[in-house]
Amino acid sequence: MIRSLRLRLLLWSALVLLATVGGFGWFIHWSVLLSLEAELDSELEKSAAALDATLRLFSSRELSGPPPGSEFMEGGPPPGRPFGKGKDRPPPGSQGKAPLPPLPLRPAVRNRVMAELKLPPKSRISPEQYFAIWMPDGTLLKQEGIDEEIDMPETAGGAATFAKYGHNREMVIRGPGLTTVLVGTPLEPINRRLDPIDRNLALAGCAIVALGLIGQWWISRQIFKPLATIARTASELTATSLGGRIDEKSVDLELTDLVKVLNKTFDRLEIAFKKQATFTADASHELRTPLAVLRGQAELALSRPRQPEEYVRSLSIIVDTSARMTDLVERLLTLARADAEFPGHEHKAVNLAELATAVLADFPNSHSVEQAIRPVQVLGDPLLLRQLIQNLVANGLAYGKTGVRLSTRTDGASVILKVRDKGPGISPEDLPRIFDRFFRADKARVRTNTQSPGGTGLGLSICREIVLRHGGSITCRSVPGKETLFRVELPSLAEG
Structure with a gap:
């Protein structure tokens, strides 16, 4: 347990400042991060919209592939799809089943798609974007800006979705012809923009905490200065010098009540010391007289041989004086117990x-x-x-x-x-x-x-x-x- 009140105040101030500055810094960091992510999402939306617009330049028929038996077919008609008359009908017994996968693109269409599917010019916040487009059957149509193979993600009912994948931020939309469009970008540009902000926040926070502690130390010194004055005044009080008092106008308003209580305590202490001094002097005086009588009678009786009645007279005086002294001592003890609030007495x-x-x-x-x-x-x-x-x-x-x-x-x-x-x-x-x-x-x-x-x-x-x-x-x-x-x-x- 730290006994120094000033040190405890400094520690509490440091904790409060650290919590406040840390919370404020985290709020700024989180706000900037959300703002950058919102800006990044906006860039991804623009890129996805550009890719979507490019895909819409092609008809659904072109994206769905050549008709069966066409010269552009590679490897003949797909399995399970009839060739010739009734080619547009599903085979018997296939009603209610999953649709057949679309046919591959014609080479000419594929070449056009590959040539025209490009990202817009690089943006300031996401200069390293990548994208991938899948056909409805999951076949990768085109991938650009990233070397590793990407699995086709699922889309939630065609709505655009944003998600973090590792250290990347990605957006997925449903394109024309049931295509799936994914646009992504690394989060490194955001981190690079956040690093100086976090560094400046840390430096500013340390400076604020340091200045706050210095200010708290100065304030605590000003607060405890009147207490030092009070302690100095109290230390100057002695049994022979009890007239010193603390000036109420020299302390702050919050300490006025304390000063009043202390001054009243000093007043009572001065009165008590004066009473004690008077009591001691009076008790000494009252005891001195009977003691002088006792000594005088004893010396008188011993000064020379006397008659028995003279000894009896001296002894009687001694007995009476002793009784008076006994009564005086008992009364003094009673007053002493009264000053101590009569300990041991029960009502x-x-x-x-x-x-x-x-x-x-x-x-x-x-x-x-x-x-x-x-x-x-x-x-x-x-x-x-x-x-x-x-x-x-x-x-x-x-x-x-x-x-x-x-x-x-x-x-x-x-x-x-x-x-x-x-x-x-x-x-x-x-x-x-x-x-x-x-x-x-x-x-x-x-x-x-x-x-x-x-x-x-x-x-x-x-x-x-x-x-x-x-x-x-x-x-x-x-x-x-x-x-x-x-x-x-x-x-x-x-x-x-």
Whole structure:
């Protein structure tokens, strides 16, 4: 398999050109051949007509031979033909049988026939004509222009027929007195006239194919030139230099769509790299703080001998910090799986109401959560949906002053999940960024429950990734100093 697209195009072009030029050359050759054969047949018809006209100068009686008993008879009357009275009648019992063969020509008539039966002047296309004439009984009357003996051909009801005999073209007609006239000519003159035409066609065809391949090579080079520009632009993109784009006006119209797709891909790639860089920096920052706490407490405990309660206090801080780091790492892994489209997770029917009730049971202060849960079902991953509800409820309990309200209901083909808290709300400046990774609006939303999970700035980001994974949407509406409402919309089981 040839992997070069340009070479394949050249080969296909060569095949198409060869087929086209060859077909055209064959058409020209065949057309010229038919024209020459038609001209040759016309010459043969003229020659046959001239011979026929010469034969018609003689009467049927002269061509049929002398009467029986004539002095011009050679060898006496023919066998089976009566001599004397009743000479014109057939012998008894011969009615219905084949006619008797005609009598030989008189010598004087034969001499006249031999002298006057000639071909017309030589033509340009058939200068080497020959002819032969047979009597009705098959006796050769005259043959000229060819040395070998010719057998008398059959005629189709007297109509003129043309045929190829070896390297010759021949015509046969029925002449006067039931004679058979054959006129022929070698095909060599036609071949000699066709040879230069075929040679010129071959040379012209080779030139056309060569010029076509050169033109195809130039066209393919022009076609692939924008692709080389695209490849060069793509090769210049690096992790630190993703701003390069392909100019849509510099490529042909047929490649504009490809350039648009590539530029959009480069845009997404640049955004992904920026997010990755931000994510890495934020993750490093978030991990640096608890690691510093762990190291500080360990160094403090080991700096000098201390009382047991001081060791207990340091170890408690280390345990709490380790738990926070564990939670942070788990959330980072969740986001990493979200970026990889959650490989390994399978969707199935999930009763969202039962799942929400089970999640609330895990919170020690779930009694402060107002429930308005109605039976609804969605198609999704139970573990991810459980984490979604847990993060939203934990976020509400962490910032809400008077508890949280959790509700589920159906709305046509969608399932609506709402979590509302009566906390301080979110400022309009921070609201567009609350789903960004590591973003925390702690200045506006003071945590009222420090024991609740959260505080990493990843909970709402994880919620958004889970909802998007399930083909839904999540929005937030907040009134500063009054309440915050998170609304999740997922396709219902019937819709999914």
